[in-house]
Amino acid sequence: MQMTTKKIRVLVGKPGLDGHDRGAKTVASALRDHGMEVIYTGLHQTPEAIAEIAAQEDVDVVGLSILSGAHMALFPRVRAELVKRGMAHVLLTGGGIIPMEDMAALESQGYAKLFGPGTRTEEIAVWIQGEMEKRWKAEGAQ
């Protein structure tokens, strides 16, 4: 198999009215340093825009960062917009100030895993690599 050049492509998105993106940029840089190709959307994106970018860029992973408290409103809408564009297969993740019970609720709605404050960036990168390895192995086995 000549698949040596395949890279994990990640979209790091900031949905909604939330002006804080140091965390998103830190995570984006860390994923880059783990060999991934990271597209950062910039601030104040609508769910439609995030899903459209994910579709145009054909990313493998969408990671949302949110510190505004609007995650229960925005995260499901991003997922719905992704599904609408035939992007239901992407690995969905995210992080920010999200209470444990909300995390559990979102994880039952198609978000594979959410990360809270204090998470080491290495942990996120290794988790994504592990998940993508599993998926690509499963695809290859078909």
Added chain:
Amino acid sequence: MNATETLAARIERGDRTALARMISWAENGDPRFAAELNALWPKVGRAWRAGVTGPPGAGKSTLVNELARVERTRGKTVGIVAVDPSSPFTGGALLGDRIRMDDRTLDPGVFIRSMASRGSHGGLARAAASACDVLDAFGFGTILLETVGVGQAEYDVLDAADTVVVVLCPGAGDGIQAMKAGLLEVADVLVVNKSDMPGAERLINDLTEAVHVRFTKRAWQVPVVAASAGTSKGIDDVLDAIAAHRAHVEAQGLEAARRRKRVEQVRHSVSEQLAERLWGPAGLRERVAAQLAEGASPHAIAAALLEEITRGLAKPAEARR
């Protein structure tokens, strides 16, 4: 969606997800790509491809965004390929060009694809030209191809674009820079961006002078266009200059010009893949290291290798299998 429908068929009926996936196949060297592109090949060649290159921070992404905005008002659809560098150490990349193109995201007449250079050194990604082919087949009328921020000697865009736009800005070097060989020579259109900043007039004069002195024998007179993409000034002038260059190339014979560029693309593609086979993971590094350890000189090893490779090439393809 029919699961057995080919990507080419889906692209022909305007499926953007299929378009995105096909560009990924080009990037990943997926063996299925060639057949899909062959199926689309009759539709390739209708778009005009403008390459936008220049040093880091000259305002390439902002200019591309503005060019796309105005092209849309002129009734054109626009495909954009924006290349950013991959890390030579980790292979990772942060692709940030589309942050400047934010306003175009939800326009159905625009499609933007970010691309990491993945080890190419000529200012583009290996798959950039293929991505343009796919966008062309999809039906975009104008394709804007943005290179990584280049220094003085990255010219891959020359073979991938019909018109090469070189973007410069004031405060980044004097008239001597403008006289050096390199970037200026590949320009079909020169843009002085940030032309509302101090030193712009001087730069415009220097460039105009350099163009007149050096390229008097060329049929195409390279225009020097002042613009300020950040404040939407001069964008029409840049598009008009591209259109004028297009008219010139078409008058001179578009097919021949494109064929010359395609030959170079094939050359690039072959030499890059050859280099990867020779020096990639299963390549010759260990063998060369061993020969060096035995005391052979780099020059002698290189000469012997070259001899061996050329002999291999001379054999008929069947015999090598």
